[in-house]
Amino acid sequence: MKSLSLTEKWDLDLTQSGGLATVEGAPRAAQDVATACRTFRGECWYDTTRGIPYLDQIFGDTPPEIVIRQYLETEAGTQAEVSAAVATLVGFDGRSLSGRIRVTTDEGEVVDVVV
Numbered sequence: 001m002k003s004l005s006l007t008e009k010w011d012l013d014l015t016q017s018g019g020l021a022t023v024e025g026a027p028r029a030a031q032d033v034a035t036a037c038r039t040f041r042g043e044c045w046y047d048t049t050r051g052i053p054y055l056d057q058i059f060g061d062t063p064p065e066i067v068i069r070q071y072l073e074t075e076a077g078t079q080a081e082v083s084a085a086v087a088t089l090v091g092f093d094g095r096s097l098s099g100r101i102r103v104t105t106d107e108g109e110v111v112d113v114v115v
Contacts, residue, residue, distance in 0.1 A: 001080055003028045006035075026109040033076040033085065033103050033113045051075065058097070065089055072101055072115065081106045087115075 005013035005021035013021040023031060039051035052071050057063060069087040076085035083106045089099040101113040 001028065003032055006031055025107075026103075026105050026111045029079060029081050029103055029105050029109075030111045030113045032079045033082060033101060034115060036075045036079055037072050037101065037113070037115050039075075050078075054097075062092075065092070068092065068097070072099075076101050076103060076113075 002022040002024045005023040007013050015021045036050070037052060040055060041051040041053040042048045044050045052058065052075055058068060058071070068089060072087040073085045076082060076087070082103055084104040086102045087099060088102070089097070091098040097115070099115050101115060102110060103113055104110050
């Protein structure tokens with residue numbers, strides 16, 4: 001399975017010839033998990049149930065860390081070829097969230113995703 005490749009600034013990546021670049025394998029899984037976990041619930045017009053409820057239940061409410069980790073792990077697990085995800089929060093001050101998700105692919109590859 002392939003996805004469109006994104007740059008570090010989350011813009012579409014291009015090949016040397018100017019075409020759209022693609023990514024597959026563990027890097028694709030990492031990129032797709034990062035994208036899913038950065039999506040606010042209701043933001044995807046084609047499926048408003050996707051994403052994390054940042055506005056409704058996280059920012060401003062400061063829920064327990066375990067609740068936030070569960071949201072991230074659940075959303076990461078919805079991505080194709082992801083067999084396991086374990087989230088670790090590094091910082092959360094009610095307005096800013098940072099951490100990582102250790103993702104294991106169906107092929108056994110492990111990759112860390114920064115969120």
